[in-house]
Structures are given as structure tokens and as C-alpha cells.
Amino acid sequence: MKRYVIERLLRSLISIFLVTTVVYAIVFTMVPRNLIFKQDPNYNKMIKTPDSKANYENTVYERMGYIDYYNTKELQEKAAKFDKSVTTAGTAKNEKIYKDYIKSIGNGWTLHRFENKEFYATREIPLYERVYKFYANLIVIDHPWRIHDSSNPKLERYVRFENDKSVGWALTGSGTEHKYLIYFNGEFPYIHQNIVTFNLGTSYPTYANIPVLQVITQGQGRTISKDVTFPTGVTKSSPINIYTRTYKSPKNADSRDKANFGNDPYTNTLNNYADPSMISNSFVIGVIGVIISYIIGLPLGMLMARYKDGWFDTLSTASITFMLALPSVATIYIIRYIGSSLFGLPDSFPLLGASSPSSYVLPALILGILSVPRIVVWFRRYLVDQQGSDYVRFARAKGLSEVEISRHHLFKNAMVPIVSGIPGSILLAITGATLTETIFAFPGMGKMLIDSIKAANNSMVVGLTFIFTVLSILSLLIGDLLMTVIDPRIKLAGKGGK
Structure with missing residues (x-):
């Protein structure tokens, strides 16, 4: 039985990889990339500002993994390490410096110019590199050394069980991305964890800039307020979902963060919604x-x-x-x-x-x-x-x-x-x-x-395909195991595991 389950899991991983990779390749190579802007209202407002439009396009393409992109400022900062005299102006001298810099780094980078003559650079990311990055960043493990914030050098680093004022007994962390690594509440599936999560990319243009997994699992509709006990000990009605606390740099904290969370830097939260996910x-x-x-x-x-x-x-x-x-x-x-x-x-x-x-x-x-x-x-x-x-x-x-x-x-x-x-x-x-x-x-x-x-929300298509594939293969395995529970005479693996 053990050998059967192990072999089945290995075959399942291969199947998941093949299906997801094929869909990823189809979506990101055969679907025209400009279609992603059809339902983006911000993009349609930039018709009269071509430089802003080009910058916006490249920023979105970079976020979705199509290209690497250095805007004018980023390119100047990079090239300054090559020649300190370079500026952002669209002069012939700067053009020569940028061309020499681009040539020195190679790897497919191309120099471009905006209509205002300033420079920027892009690099088309090969499909194999994009697929590698997808799987390399797929599984995210939270740990006490995940957060690196130069503005908060005294950030404590620990993982421990404690009776938290806001959520009761939970496995909490500091230096982690999430405050609550394991917690319990009355919502399905009742036991929740943030230690191992999946990064399926970022949704765009629908639910723009929200992680794919968050789009699928968070509530919907209008926000609703509930009585929430904050780390300061104050209980008040708020739409905040206290279980979703993640790290936020103290330099970005506002007066409301201080009032609700005191000196605790875990102040980023999501809201409670009226409708299920x-x-x-x-x-x-x-x-x-x-x-x-x-x-x-x-x-x-x-x-x-x-x-x-x-x-x-x-x-x-x-x-x-x-x-x-x-x-x-x-x-x-x-x-x-x-x-x-x-x-x-x-x-x-x-x-x-x-x-x-x-x-x-x-x-x-x-x-x-x-x-x-x-x-x-x-x-x-x-x-x-x-x-x-x-x-x-x-x-x-x-x-x-x-x-x-x-x-x-x-x-x-x-x-x-x-x-x-x-x-x-x-x-x-x-x-x-x-x-x-x-x-x-x-x-x-x-x-x-x-x-x-x-x-043309490509990240969402790939993410849903991944989820459906995992659930499909998992359901087949569970079905086989249930057969042995109903009828112990059934052996999934014969002698020698075959």
C-alpha cells in the first residue's frame, strides 16, 4: 500500500507538471498579449499620452512575466554603475552610454526611446525561463527570516504558540510574512495554516493586482463589520478580518494602524465579506x-x-x-x-x-x-x-x-x-x-x-488549471483508497508492489 501511494503521488506530480506546463505554454505564447488590456479602464484613458501608455504596457507585461523592464529612472540607476556621468536626458552622449551598457549585460536586452526622447530597456523572457520561475516560486514557505526590512532592524524573529488577544490560541510568528501561521475558527475548514501557501501569480486585468489564490478563496460582495478585538485590547466593530494580518513596514504605518495595533508591525489585513468565496x-x-x-x-x-x-x-x-x-x-x-x-x-x-x-x-x-x-x-x-x-x-x-x-x-x-x-x-x-x-x-x-x-486573464487561467488538475488527481487517489476501506480484500498493490 505504501509503495503504491508513493508511486501514485510521483506519477501525479508528473501529470500536474505536464498539464500545467502545456496550458502555461499555450496561454502565454498563442494568446496575443495585447488582449489583456481590453478590459482595463486605466489603459483606455492613456490614448493621448503615448509615453505613459508605453510605460504602463511594459509595467504590466513585466508583472505578468512576459518581459524584464527598466523604466527611465531604473535604467539610469543601472547604467550609472557602468558610467557615473549618465543622466536621464535623451542626449546622444547618454544614448551611447546606454548602448554600451546594454551591450555589456547582453542576455537579450534592447534599448528603446519614449517620444520625449528618454530611454528605457526591455528583455523578452524566454518561455522556458518563465515556466521555471512559475514553478520556482510556486510553493511559498513562511519562516521567521522571511521579512527583511532595513527600516525595522530590531524586528523580533520567532515562532511560538500563544494565547493571542485577537484570535485566541494560535501559532504566531514574527519575522514571518503572516502573523498567524496556524489558527482555529468557526469557518470551513476550521483549522487554517499559512506556513505553506501557493503563489499562482497575480490576477490581471480582472481583480487587478490581487493574487490568484486570494481571488478564489476570499469572500465576495459587500464588506461586513463584526466585533474585532485588536492587539491593543480594544474591541470595536470593524470590517477587518483579523486572521489575515501580514507584515507592514512601520515607516508606512498610519495613525489608524497605531490606534488598532500599537507597535505591532503586522497591520496589513483583508476585509470580511457578506458572500462566500x-x-x-x-x-x-x-x-x-x-x-x-x-x-x-x-x-x-x-x-x-x-x-x-x-x-x-x-x-x-x-x-x-x-x-x-x-x-x-x-x-x-x-x-x-x-x-x-x-x-x-x-x-x-x-x-x-x-x-x-x-x-x-x-x-x-x-x-x-x-x-x-x-x-x-x-x-x-x-x-x-x-x-x-x-x-x-x-x-x-x-x-x-x-x-x-x-x-x-x-x-x-x-x-x-x-x-x-x-x-x-x-x-x-x-x-x-x-x-x-x-x-x-x-x-x-x-x-x-x-x-x-x-x-485574457492568463495568470488566472493557469492558476485555475493547476487547481483543477491537482484536485482531479487527488480525487482519483482518494477514490482508490476508499475502495480498500469498503472492501479490505482489495489490494492496490500486489506482491512486490506491482
Whole structure:
């Protein structure tokens, strides 16, 4: 078992690497990079200021990993180490110095000029270098020597458990990026950690300059205020999420920071939001959808197998075949129309928002119904195959009824592949909800993927692909392990680990 799990994890890592790398290469080479400015309002205001526009473009390209960029000031500071007489003026003398400097550093750098004659330099980053940087910075480990702030040389450095005034017992740090490395609260998944995190890049142009993982996991909608106890001991109503405290240089602190946090430099925080995060929303409708699909699909598949070739099986098979042939978008619109017209359910999530449970009913129901045909076909086929097995014939010979055989033998054995497929079904419902979430304007990860593709938000596309790939492979592993729990006779690895 141990060898199987280790080998499976190694193969999984290779699969994650290959899938993410291929998507990264496609997105960052085949998608025209200028498309990222289509939905950037700041960019569209710079039409009449070409120098500012060029500087803005290069700054964004640098942030997204397309290029290395030295603006006029940065280039002058770099070149001054080569020749101290250089200035930012667009003179012939400076041009010669800059060209000599660019030539000396090589590595693909190119000198350019703004319309005001000042200079700047860029370097196209090769794809292999970009991919390397992505994986090199993917896993971030927080530790007491992570923060280096010359303006705060006396910063303490420690990691310890303590009863913090603001959050209670927690593993806290100083010199770390996050104040709370491990903490506990009443929000899913209840135990939280900031020791190991993922850096999936920065979102742009939608949710501009916010880390991809933060976009997916933070709340949505309007901010809400709660009673918060600050490190100074003062409790007051505030939208601040005290658990998200990160380091902020004291030189940038303002009077409000001093009033709330005293001399503690961990004053950067996020807000509390009224609505759940994208990943929470997708998880909710995904899990409910899977429950619905199995509640409908398993009994229906069992009845079809029980009365094989009868009128019920024939009629059900025809219905299932029709559902499989019907485009998903048609199924979604039919259920949406029936639910809104006959039962008064909202046909768009924003109508009532996350505060109303009815907003989740139709999206979850649709995800469940879309999965029913696959479950019914698979389960019926499995039971029909098993009906001819030796143990079933032996049970009939003993005088057991067909109901008893189905209940005590067929269904019990069928539980093994059922349990194996549940994690994958949940993931399929979450990641495959792109169409449903888009039609309902549902704020989940599936809709976010579609929106990111349309907006050329390349970092978000790669980040979501990475998350979906990891969850897919993890669900397959969990499914295999669950099979051994249900039926200990199953061995995932034979003798010698093969």
C-alpha cells in the first residue's frame, strides 16, 4: 500500500507538471498579449499620452512575466554603475552610454526611446525561463527570516504558540510574512495554516493586482463589520478580518494602524465579506449536485437492472439515451425555465444573492440531473454483468428472492465502485459547472474560468488549471483508497508492489 501511494503521488506530480506546463505554454505564447488590456479602464484613458501608455504596457507585461523592464529612472540607476556621468536626458552622449551598457549585460536586452526622447530597456523572457520561475516560486514557505526590512532592524524573529488577544490560541510568528501561521475558527475548514501557501501569480486585468489564490478563496460582495478585538485590547466593530494580518513596514504605518495595533508591525489585513468565496460556492453546489445525482441515479439503475428488458427498463433506457443526446445547454435552460416559472425559484443568482438558499437550488439541481444519465448507465451495466456471476446463481439456488439478492449481494458489491467514483463526481460537478455558473451568473470557479479566458486573464487561467488538475488527481487517489476501506480484500498493490 505504501509503495503504491508513493508511486501514485510521483506519477501525479508528473501529470500536474505536464498539464500545467502545456496550458502555461499555450496561454502565454498563442494568446496575443495585447488582449489583456481590453478590459482595463486605466489603459483606455492613456490614448493621448503615448509615453505613459508605453510605460504602463511594459509595467504590466513585466508583472505578468512576459518581459524584464527598466523604466527611465531604473535604467539610469543601472547604467550609472557602468558610467557615473549618465543622466536621464535623451542626449546622444547618454544614448551611447546606454548602448554600451546594454551591450555589456547582453542576455537579450534592447534599448528603446519614449517620444520625449528618454530611454528605457526591455528583455523578452524566454518561455522556458518563465515556466521555471512559475514553478520556482510556486510553493511559498513562511519562516521567521522571511521579512527583511532595513527600516525595522530590531524586528523580533520567532515562532511560538500563544494565547493571542485577537484570535485566541494560535501559532504566531514574527519575522514571518503572516502573523498567524496556524489558527482555529468557526469557518470551513476550521483549522487554517499559512506556513505553506501557493503563489499562482497575480490576477490581471480582472481583480487587478490581487493574487490568484486570494481571488478564489476570499469572500465576495459587500464588506461586513463584526466585533474585532485588536492587539491593543480594544474591541470595536470593524470590517477587518483579523486572521489575515501580514507584515507592514512601520515607516508606512498610519495613525489608524497605531490606534488598532500599537507597535505591532503586522497591520496589513483583508476585509470580511457578506458572500462566500468562489471556491465555497462551487463546492456547495458541487456536493449537493452529486448527492442529487446518486439519490436519483442509483435506485433508477437498480430498478432497470432488476427488470431488465421489461417495459420499465426499455422506457428508462430511451429516456436516458435522450438525455445523453440532448445538449447540456438545452437541459440547463429547460430546468431553469421550469424552476422559475412553476416554482418561483430565481433564474439568476444575483436576484437574491448568497443570503438566500433558493439561489443555490437550480444550479445544484441542474448539476445533479446532468450527472444522472452517466450514473444510471454505468450502474445498470455493472449490476447486469453481476447478475450472471457465480455468487448470484448460488444465492438463487439457496432460494433467495431477487429483492434479497439485489439488496444484500449486488448492491453491497456495487458499493465498491460507487465509493470509488464519488470524489471524482464531486470534482466533476465543481469543475464542470462552467456552463451552469455562466448562465446563472453564479460566482464560482467554473464561471471564473470562462470570464478569465474572455478577459485574457492568463495568470488566472493557469492558476485555475493547476487547481483543477491537482484536485482531479487527488480525487482519483482518494477514490482508490476508499475502495480498500469498503472492501479490505482489495489490494492496490500486489506482491512486490506491482
